[in-house]
Amino acid sequence: MLAKTHIMSTMLTGGIVSFAVPTESLNYFLAVLFIGSIFPDIDENGSYIGRRMIFVSLVLSLFIKHRGITHTILILLVYALIGIALHAHYMYGWISWTTAGFILGNAIHIIGDMMTRSGVAILYPFYTGSLHLMPRPLRLRTGRIIEKAIVLPLFSLLMGLTYYYLLLEKSQGLLHQAN
Numbered sequence: 001m002l003a004k005t006h007i008m009s010t011m012l013t014g015g016i017v018s019f020a021v022p023t024e025s026l027n028y029f030l031a032v033l034f035i036g037s038i039f040p041d042i043d044e045n046g047s048y049i050g051r052r053m054i055f056v057s058l059v060l061s062l063f064i065k066h067r068g069i070t071h072t073i074l075i076l077l078v079y080a081l082i083g084i085a086l087h088a089h090y091m092y093g094w095i096s097w098t099t100a101g102f103i104l105g106n107a108i109h110i111i112g113d114m115m116t117r118s119g120v121a122i123l124y125p126f127y128t129g130s131l132h133l134m135p136r137p138l139r140l141r142t143g144r145i146i147e148k149a150i151v152l153p154l155f156s157l158l159m160g161l162t163y164y165y166l167l168l169e170k171s172q173g174l175l176h177q178a179n
Helices: 003-020 023-043 048-052 054-063 073-090 093-113 145-178
Strands: none
Touching: 003 023, 003 093, 003 145, 023 048, 023 054, 023 093, 048 054, 073 093
């Protein structure tokens, strides 16, 4: 999938989930959600994030293949353990929401890639075969007309509506707290 599609699908899902996020943690959550939506492609130096963090991406690409370890359940567990350790040490609530946002962003990115023709070896290193969420005829081809003309505009519309209602909900909540 294109970076735009990963960002849109992740921010759409994040917008829905963020109704549960406390207002004081919302900015952290959304910022790392955005970063998490593109982070799994850090192993590809031609990707959106790879071009912006070229040194890190070049070094990683020497050791790991694209859609390898950065697209697995194992790395999500590693991120969760890091988040748990940080929260246990610092005890700030925003750390939990930051970790959750980053993991959610990564997970939705991986799910999106599982809808493509290439799929993802999500169970690597235990199983190295690519897994898909869609039957072969429905799998997306990255950057093709279906993704650009249908999927991206649909995500954009839904994301706009979601954030409109999120802002409405959060602002009404703040108004009720002030009264």
